[in-house]
Amino acid sequence: MQDKGKKARVAAREMAKADSGTKNACLFALAEILINETRSLLQANAEDMRSGRAAKLDAALLDRLELNEDRIAAMADGVKQVANLADPVGEITDMKMRPSGIQVGKMRVPLGVVGIIYESRPNVTADAAALCLKSGNAAILRGGSEAMNSNQAIARCIERALGAAGLPEDAVQVLDITDRRTVGEMVAMPEFIDVIIPRGGKGLVEAVSKNARVPVIKHLDGICHVYIDAAADIEKAIAVAVNAKTQRYGTCNTMETLLVDKLIAEKVLPRLQDIYVEAGVELRGCDRTRKILKDIRPATEEDWRTEYLAPILSIKIVDNVDQAIDHVNTYSSAHTDAIITENLSRARQFIREVDSSSVMVNASTRFADGYEYGLGAEIGISTDKFHARGPVGLEGLTSQKWIVFGDGNVR
Amino acid sequence: MQDKGKKARVAAREMAKADSGTKNACLFALAEILINETRSLLQANAEDMRSGRAAKLDAALLDRLELNEDRIAAMADGVKQVANLADPVGEITDMKMRPSGIQVGKMRVPLGVVGIIYESRPNVTADAAALCLKSGNAAILRGGSEAMNSNQAIARCIERALGAAGLPEDAVQVLDITDRRTVGEMVAMPEFIDVIIPRGGKGLVEAVSKNARVPVIKHLDGICHVYIDAAADIEKAIAVAVNAKTQRYGTCNTMETLLVDKLIAEKVLPRLQDIYVEAGVELRGCDRTRKILKDIRPATEEDWRTEYLAPILSIKIVDNVDQAIDHVNTYSSAHTDAIITENLSRARQFIREVDSSSVMVNASTRFADGYEYGLGAEIGISTDKFHARGPVGLEGLTSQKWIVFGDGNVR
Known part of the structure; x- marks a missing residue:
């Protein structure tokens, strides 16, 4: 996992530099590849569905797990929607002159490496990857074991799209090991992961948050x-x-x-x-x-x-x-x-x-x-107060650094 | 500590409601009380200095620990400066009409309860209290044991100022127990503390961050x-x-x-x-x-x-x-x-x-x-990316919630 973390950190630097056109090209390519690969995605999903039925998963879980042509088309559309959103990265605001002569303001920048831990919905793989890429981040995605084959098939599509756009393939790593230990390892490596977003039920969110040393954007109840x-x-x-x-x-x-x-x-x-x-x-x-x-x-x-x-x-x-x-x-x-x-x-x-x-x-x-608020898409809804509250879109996956322009000014 | 946490949580609700005039009145009162209490503050500080010399603290530490008339005046001035800053709380921005007919925007609100863990500078007690109060937060302050008497004397001044302004006295609690356990307890109660800010050397910051379950605004090195x-x-x-x-x-x-x-x-x-x-x-x-x-x-x-x-x-x-x-x-x-x-x-x-x-x-x-950037004052400089980066002023002690206005709109 440390090794994947290091790779993600390196890829994150490249992603932070990538211009909007390149990132959008990657996402449009991904949408196209998902559609073209409908058949192989359905095959991979059929394997997961077979194992799921054999393991007697309940009907609701099987429904979330299942892919069909419409759902793959919706997944591709979701990726295109993210491509069409404004790029938050590089936005410069609040440039103010100070009495010392320097000009100070803020620039919006990616957070770095985003870890997403989710359950058995394969569409989250494409969705989360698209949001992380658009916001200039690298991502480590850890989906539920029930969706392993589907997620790996989608991961291959993402890799190809990254390659086609000239972006590092490590920018999105979909873990192919889904034992519980991986979660514990992810939340314990703040040196490689900047934020963890659990997407799923309360049990998952509590398990992820409990011992997290990486900041977590979490959503517990909706009362x-x-x-x-x-x-x-x-x-x-x-x-x-x-x-x-x-x-x-x-x-x-x-x-x-x-x-x-x-x-x-x-x-x-x-x-x-x-x-x-x-x-x-x-x-x-x-x-x-x-x-x-x-x-x-x-x-x-x-x-x-x-x-x-x-x-x-x-x-x-x-x-x-x-x-x-x-x-x-x-x-x-x-x-x-x-x-x-x-x-x-x-x-x-x-x-x-x-x-x-x-x-x-x-x-x-x-x-x-997120859609109703005009964020275009959301990666989650935060019930915390720190960093991001409520629906979290692309902006919640970024931070602002200070920038200063001078003309040789000294203190 | 749980008990103090609960009290802080209750006080935080009152502080969030307090209007700017009341908060400013409290801070101006505090500045005046600090000046009027110069003699008793110097007496309390003299005790700390005596113990410090007896314990053979090094000269730099003793210098940071020492109060004198000028330093008390500077502390009072600092508090007045914070009073004169614009109140970040309640600011409404980005109100946009959505196709559904609702209007969506953001309102700036306090984080809630801020924990500050610092070393032997007594001026941090007044300074941190002023920033937390102005931003509508309650605070739990845990200073170094060397400054115990000075900090408690300043705490009495803060209590009087809160009382004079009709604000809850629990809005600022300066711990009178400074064994190492208190730090461990503070960073382990996310239900009562919303953010911890360590102010001090790298050793302190690492000790605080290591096992923190509460978000930490931290500053490690400055390379x-x-x-x-x-x-x-x-x-x-x-x-x-x-x-x-x-x-x-x-x-x-x-x-x-x-x-x-x-x-x-x-x-x-x-x-x-x-x-x-x-x-x-x-x-x-x-x-x-x-x-x-x-x-x-x-x-x-x-x-x-x-x-x-x-x-x-x-x-x-x-x-x-x-x-x-x-x-x-x-x-x-x-x-x-x-x-x-x-x-x-x-x-x-x-x-x-x-x-x-x-x-x-x-x-x-x-x-x-923070001063050079025009924040007026700073509670710390964050080298993290999450929530706040760089100099953290009043705004870093707040968050934004979403607000929605409709006219009976439904989905």
Whole structure:
């Protein structure tokens, strides 16, 4: 692994120098090669699927593992989309003259070597490689063992694309050893890896973060809240609360707890209950909620702390915006929380005081996503505060160094 | 320590809400209290000095430990300077309309709880507290045991200032236990501390970083280079090379290795030698250098890797800018490196390819400093790439969250 780290470090230097045209040429070549290699990718994937079925992997995992022509086309499209994004590297900002006569500003530069640790989705291999390359980084990718053959087949495509563009083939190394030790080795070599991004479930993220000596951009839970303020527009409140819960149940930006101001609860909760019940959402409520929605089961302390990822919603009635903010800052996973209100002061207070990576006013939490935010693509959603918060796109894979221009200036 | 962590977390929430006026009032109060308490601060410091002398601390350490009226006045001035800086918290930038109708942007927010681990300079206590408070963070400060009485006396002043401004007194906790265990405990509680900043020598920084589970903003070596390119203006080259080495020897932004293009070496090195020798700087050179400066001792591989912090300079002649960049990226500590040239293309190449936190053209490396860059003050200089690079001011103690405004928008 040390050897791969060294190779990545050398390749990272070359990648940092590569101009946008070269990087884009590599990505367009990769998209084309993926399409041309559809047959061999499907063959490799079929092997993984066979082993997966033999190992009795569950249906959801097999679904994530499976490639087909449409998925390969989507993977190639994703790579082209990244090629079409603006290159963050080299951007110079904030050049200011100082009293000493020097001019000081910042230049955006790659982080260096990015390690990605992910589960059994082979499309992450192409996706993560594209984002790392575009941002001028080298990458070490460690996918799940179930997808080994698929990932290695995609790795061959990436290698060819790198070669075609004259970029170092070590710029993307897809590990062909996937025992658990590799993860431990990756997170323990800060001299060769600048950041680790785990992509997958909470278990993976915790395992990666636990003993990491390399900085980790991590995303644990998505316990998202919508707070319907006393001054909410009822129609907007219903539209958002329904969308935030029911548009998709299994995503991290789905609402898990609905907070409702006591002054508006009787107006809004019965209408919402009708819609949720129709959609098959199970409701759990605090005592005050259950006085209005009499037939639902009680929500426990445990409910406020749970990311259901399922058609279940906990509901709590609060006295005011302060109580709502307090609940959010206590139970939220600092992912995404929204207020529905027409009151400007309370909107400003909520935006300012809620300590989450995305804070919204009159919009569905489901918008918390790199594409919706205009990042073009995302490598993950960070629930940390350090370096990058929320959806992390190309910019999160870069850093800014200081640059100084003088004319022979001395101190 | 867990208990202090919890208190800091609670105080951090209050600090995040505090408006600029309240924070500034606290800092101006602190400056006044420090001056008014000059006598008691000097008494506490005298105890530390007595113990320090009894423990036979070396003269440099005793000098850093000592307070006097001028130093207390300077400490109070420093606090006022921080009060006069713009408040980074709450700044909203990049608000963009998205096709979905939502408006997305970023808001600057405090990191939360900042841990500072430092050595025996009591002024760091006031300085670090001021920066953390102004940036809306809570702080846990752990100073060196030699400065215990001085630090606790300053801590009392900070507490009074917090109280006077109506801010929580737990917003700054100065530890009164300074055994080594406290450091280990601080770096192992990411749930209560968001970032650790060690301020001190390399030994301290390594000890802090080694097992840290909390992100660390760290600064290891300052092995800084000046490269005199073939197209350098000789007078500028000499001015910068002399200043970068001799203005101060013990600082991290002092040049330790001079690189000279072979085409200009014979013109510039003898003149530089005269000045360096006059200043008492010992020169060590590569083989080619020693053909021009015949009486100097050879520089070894070890020299290229050494931060002398002393009147010693290693000199290497290189064939071209590529070799210079290669040497810098191999041996530099990624702190600050400069090129002296009138050639635009080579200046741009050096700026782009040198992977250091500050890269300069025609300016002395000694400018790499928060004050010189216009940050107003600095809490440290980061040689990492993650989160903050180079001089870290108030902005480095903050993060950006996403904010979204809609009008009932759903996905």
